[in-house]
Amino acid sequence: xxxxxxxxxxxxxxxxxxxxxxxxxxxxxSVTAFIGPSGCGKSTFLRLFNRMNDYIDIFKxxxxxxxxxxxxxxxxxxxxxxRKKVGMVFQKPNPFPKTIYENIVYGLRIQxxxxxxxxxxxxxxxxxxxxxxxxxxxxxxxxxxALSGGQxxxxxxxxxxxxxxxxxxxxxxxxxxxxxxxxxxEELIYExxxxxxxxxxxxxxxxxxxxxxxxxxFYMGELIEHDSTKIIFTNPKxxxxxxxxxxxxx
Amino acid sequence: xxxxxxxxxVTGLASAAIVTILTTIGIIWVLLSQTIEFxxxxxxxxxxxxxxxxxxxxxxxFGILPLVAGTFLTTFIAILVALPIGLTIAVxxxxxxxxxxxxxxxPLLEILAAVPTVVYGFFALAVITPFLQMLIPGMAxxxxxxxxxxxxxxxxPLITSLSEDALFAVPMxxxxxxxxxxxxxxxxxxxxxxxAASSGIIVSVILxxxxxxxxxxxxxxxAGQQPRLTLNPLVPIExxxxxxxxxxxxxxxxxxxxxxxxxxxxxxxxxxxFILNNISYWVKKKFQEKYE
Numbered sequence: 001x002x003x004x005x006x007x008x009x010x011x012x013x014x015x016x017x018x019x020x021x022x023x024x025x026x027x028x029x030s031v032t033a034f035i036g037p038s039g040c041g042k043s044t045f046l047r048l049f050n051r052m053n054d055y056i057d058i059f060k061x062x063x064x065x066x067x068x069x070x071x072x073x074x075x076x077x078x079x080x081x082x083r084k085k086v087g088m089v090f091q092k093p094n095p096f097p098k099t100i101y102e103n104i105v106y107g108l109r110i111q112x113x114x115x116x117x118x119x120x121x122x123x124x125x126x127x128x129x130x131x132x133x134x135x136x137x138x139x140x141x142x143x144x145x146a147l148s149g150g151q152x153x154x155x156x157x158x159x160x161x162x163x164x165x166x167x168x169x170x171x172x173x174x175x176x177x178x179x180x181x182x183x184x185x186e187e188l189i190y191e192x193x194x195x196x197x198x199x200x201x202x203x204x205x206x207x208x209x210x211x212x213x214x215x216x217x218f219y220m221g222e223l224i225e226h227d228s229t230k231i232i233f234t235n236p237k238x239x240x241x242x243x244x245x246x247x248x249x250x
Numbered sequence: 251x252x253x254x255x256x257x258x259x260v261t262g263l264a265s266a267a268i269v270t271i272l273t274t275i276g277i278i279w280v281l282l283s284q285t286i287e288f289x290x291x292x293x294x295x296x297x298x299x300x301x302x303x304x305x306x307x308x309x310x311x312f313g314i315l316p317l318v319a320g321t322f323l324t325t326f327i328a329i330l331v332a333l334p335i336g337l338t339i340a341v342x343x344x345x346x347x348x349x350x351x352x353x354x355x356x357p358l359l360e361i362l363a364a365v366p367t368v369v370y371g372f373f374a375l376a377v378i379t380p381f382l383q384m385l386i387p388g389m390a391x392x393x394x395x396x397x398x399x400x401x402x403x404x405x406x407p408l409i410t411s412l413s414e415d416a417l418f419a420v421p422m423x424x425x426x427x428x429x430x431x432x433x434x435x436x437x438x439x440x441x442x443x444x445x446a447a448s449s450g451i452i453v454s455v456i457l458x459x460x461x462x463x464x465x466x467x468x469x470x471x472x473a474g475q476q477p478r479l480t481l482n483p484l485v486p487i488e489x490x491x492x493x494x495x496x497x498x499x500x501x502x503x504x505x506x507x508x509x510x511x512x513x514x515x516x517x518x519x520x521x522x523x524f525i526l527n528n529i530s531y532w533v534k535k536k537f538q539e540k541y542e
Contacts, residue, residue: 050430057349080432088430094423097446107431110441156427163431 001069003028003167003197004049009063011044011221013056018044020221021063026214028166031189031198033208033229036218036244042201045218046169049199050086051079067167084111087160091172093152095144095159100136103144103155107163122162130158131188150181157188168192170200174207186211205245209233217241281520284513291507297514303477303493305511306502312511314518316477320394320487321522324469325462327398327483328405332458335402336409337444337451343410344417345439363407371471374400379472386484392474395483401468405458412457416450417443449537456530460523466491490519 004026011019019041026032034042044053051072053059064071072082084107095103104123105113113119123140127133132154136147144155153173160168170189174182189198189211202208208215209229216226217238225232225241236242289297292312300313339359343352378396383389420443428438444451466489474486475496488496494512502508 052426052430055429080434082432083430084432088426090423090426090430092423094421094427096424096427096442106428106441110431110433110437159427160431 001028002026003030003068004199005064005066005069006045006048007064007066009045009048009061009065011041011048011053011062012058012060014058018221019048022218022221022223024216024223024226026197026199028197029193029195030213031193031200031211033212033215034199034201034218035203035205035208035215036224038203040218041221042216042218043171046171046199046201049167049169050083050088052088054079084163085165086167086169087163087165089153089157089160089168089170089173092176093149093156095147095152095155097143097145099141100144100147100155101140103159104162106159111163126158126162127155129161129192130154131184131191132158148181150177150184153177153181153185154188157185161192165196167197167199170198172201172203175203182207205233205247217244219244278520281513281517284510285517288507288510288514291510292514301479303488305508306497306500312514313479314490314515316479317488317490317493317515318518319479319481320469320473320477321463321489321491321519323394323481323483323487324398324401324465324473324489325459327395328401328462328465329455329459331399331402332405332409333455336406336454336458337413339406339410340413340417341439341444344414345435345443359407359410362403363411365404367404367465367467368471370400370404371397371468374468374472389484390474390486392472392476392486393484394473394487397469397471397473398483400472401462401465404465404468405461408461409454409458412454413447413451416447416454419450420446449533452537453530453534456526456533460526460530463522463526464491464519466495470495490515494519 002025004024006022006024009019009022010017022045034046036042047053048061048065049067049072053061061073065073067082067086070077096106098106101123104126105119108119108122124133124137127136132151135151136142136155144152147155153176157168157173173189174185177185186207189200192198193213200208200212212229214226215229215232217224217232217236217240219240225236225238227236232241233245236245297312297314299315300311301315302311302313303316304311339355343355347355374396375392378400379389379391379393382393382396383391389395424442424446425438428442433441469489470492473489473492475488475492476486477488477493478485480487493515497508497512
């Protein structure tokens with residue numbers, strides 16, 4: 001069964017239609033890249049999967065978005081529960097102004113988990129998964145803001161992993177990082193694929209080509225083409241996709 | 251001669267700036283010289299340790315403690331009222347309120363800030379005190395409690411406005427991070443936003459305290475004018491500011507020792523607010539989280 005599925009989705013900001021009749025299926029334990037020029041709607045579309053657009057006053061949606069076959073915009077769905085299952089990593093590293101430790105356990109604390117053993121274990125496990133443990137294990141009580149940008153972003157990934165989601169949405173997770181940090185985040189995404197379903201929005205073609213299994217090209221609010229990454233980058237069916245991935249526009 | 255014209259204008263601007271500096275120096279000089287003369291008659295030790303303040307009576311005592319106690323009692327009550335209410339309003343406006351509601355409430359709060367303090371004082375005496383007397387039988391007509399409560403109401407806009415600015419300055423990305431991990435709005439507000447804005451909130455409280463310590467009219471009208479070393483909020487007390495009003499408007503001879511007491515009291519007041527304002531400046535500089 002598909003992990004994520006959108007069916008005939010339209011999104012409006014006020015009278016502006018920003019997503020036009022998009023349907024897509026995403027397999028479990030895969031990495032899907034959303035590419036397309038700025039303003040094409042790929043970030044908005046990504047944020048549908050954890051209902052992050054809900055806070056925008058003028059946001060309106062039509063159609064169905066399903067995770068594990070369940071419509072997440074159903075009235076019976078508690079949005080807080082949904083977001084524990086669907087984690088998100090943002091463009092700019094956004095650690096809380098707390099210690100490294102407190103950043104990681106935040107998601108557990110808000111669920112009311114107080115057991116110190118569980119918290120400690122989660123911190124170690126998540127930081128190891130995010131390939132950050134060796135760098136920070138001796139300074140867990142230091143402020144997260146003292147870390148470098150790349151470390152902060154891996155901390156944010158670790159923080160997301162700590163709540164044990166099954167899906168991770170990444171909105172240009174490496175665009176604010178230097179090339180070396182960026183490479184580390186990419187490696188990490190590749191590792192995480194084994195256990196999570198990952199959707200990543202990126203402006204970086206090489207990155208999309210390197211990390212993803214399938215790629216979806218968005219243009220002007222429409223999904224132009226979604227296929228295996230290999231096909232999108234070597235032999236796309238649509239001319240606009242061809243032009244975009246070869247750098248002729250965008 | 252455009253250069254000469256420019257010089258004249260620059261000189262004019264500079265002298266305007268110098269006037270404020272000279273005024274400050276002048277005030278401090280007057281305060282200081284009169285205070286020094288005061289302390290040639292009264293020892294600093296008595297001033298700081300005597301538990302009675304009776305400069306206008308035959309048996310004179312010059313202990314500032316009763317006035318300090320009155321000042322801090324009313325201030326403490328005021329902050330107890332203003333901080334929870336002011337912060338709650340700030341959190342509500344920043345995290346929950348629809349834009350349209352915010353547009354109505356913010357100007358209303360500014361009106362609250364623009365009410366003359368004499369009106370607040372009258373409100374304390376004529377409305378709050380009788381109301382409290384129904385709840386607390388035996389409460390005196392003049393007391394620290396109702397003056398403190400009303401002073402708290404007066405400070406709410408200050409706390410709300412500064413705290414809201416601090417909350418507003420917390421980047422949207424932190425809120426998104428919190429929501430993204432499944433926090434409710436309430437958890438996001440109090441576990442992420444308020445701690446992230448804490449330096450600004452602390453500054454708002456310190457400035458609120460500073461404002462309450464210097465407040466005169468409300469306590470002069472509603473708190474009574476009896477210097478008394480007590481922490482009982484139900485009896486009449488006197489604050490430093492009220493004492494200064496009492497003597498300035500009375501018929502104490504200029505240049506007398508009694509007259510100089512108001513400068514000593516004024517100096518004490520000045521020291522308190524000066525220290526508090528500096529702490530707030532320091533907190534702001536030292537603890538403000540740097541966001542890009």
